[in-house]
Each structure stands twice: as structure tokens, then as C-alpha cells.
Amino acid sequence: MSDLPSAAERFGPYDERDMIRYTIFKYQSDLLTNIESHAQGLYMLRFKAQNSPFAELREKRFREVRGVPDDPRIDEALALGWEEFQKRVTHRILAECPEKLDLNRCPVCRKIVLTPQARWCMWCHHDWH
Numbered sequence: 001m002s003d004l005p006s007a008a009e010r011f012g013p014y015d016e017r018d019m020i021r022y023t024i025f026k027y028q029s030d031l032l033t034n035i036e037s038h039a040q041g042l043y044m045l046r047f048k049a050q051n052s053p054f055a056e057l058r059e060k061r062f063r064e065v066r067g068v069p070d071d072p073r074i075d076e077a078l079a080l081g082w083e084e085f086q087k088r089v090t091h092r093i094l095a096e097c098p099e100k101l102d103l104n105r106c107p108v109c110r111k112i113v114l115t116p117q118a119r120w121c122m123w124c125h126h127d128w129h
């Protein structure tokens, strides 16, 4: 076998909530509300521009181009940090529309696998190609 890092090395022990959060933000960002979507965009921009002397200018331009409204809820959503933001979005989606989540589960161990198209389980190594 190859020496690919195991799932536990990459993600830590299996955590259902964590895998749902990962799936939402990587593959199902269409489930985010407009405010959440703008908050995510701004967070990414600020992260990339954090050491730039033009950070403020870039944000102004970004807001114009993306049509980000001057809505305090956007900054409020990020006030407690990126991790907390992601947790809250995940919590909301699970409470409001869990049926919209498209979770690809391993047929053997029922854990959520890495991608929506995966046919291999990184947790139990079952292969259903």
C-alpha cells in the first residue's frame, strides 16, 4: 500500500458534525444565505489581504464588484471568528433544511466520505467502484 496519510491523520478522529461542515463549505455553499455568502467572501478577501497596505481599498473594490450590501449582519456573522461562523452556518442548515444536504456515505460504515463523487471510504477503506 502507499503511504498516503490516513483519514485520522488528515482530519482527526471521525466527527460527523465536522464532516458535515466540511461538505457544506467545500461542496454545498449554495446552501448559504446571502448574508452568509457575503460574509464568507469577505472573510476570504480579508485573509488574503491581511498584510496588504491596500487591504481597505481592496475591500472597497470587492464590495462594489460583488454588490456586497452595507449590512451589519455580515460583520456580525464573522465577529466570533471563522470557525464559529462555520459552526453556526452548519447548525442553521441542520435545523432548517437538513434534507438539502447531499452527504455521500460509505455503504459499509455509513460515515461521510471525502467528496460527493468518492467511491472509496477514507475511514474504513471500503472501495465500491
Ligand SMILES: [Zn+2]
Residues within 6 Å of the ligand: 106, 107, 108, 109, 110, 111, 121, 122, 123, 124, 125, 126
Ligand atoms: Zn467506510
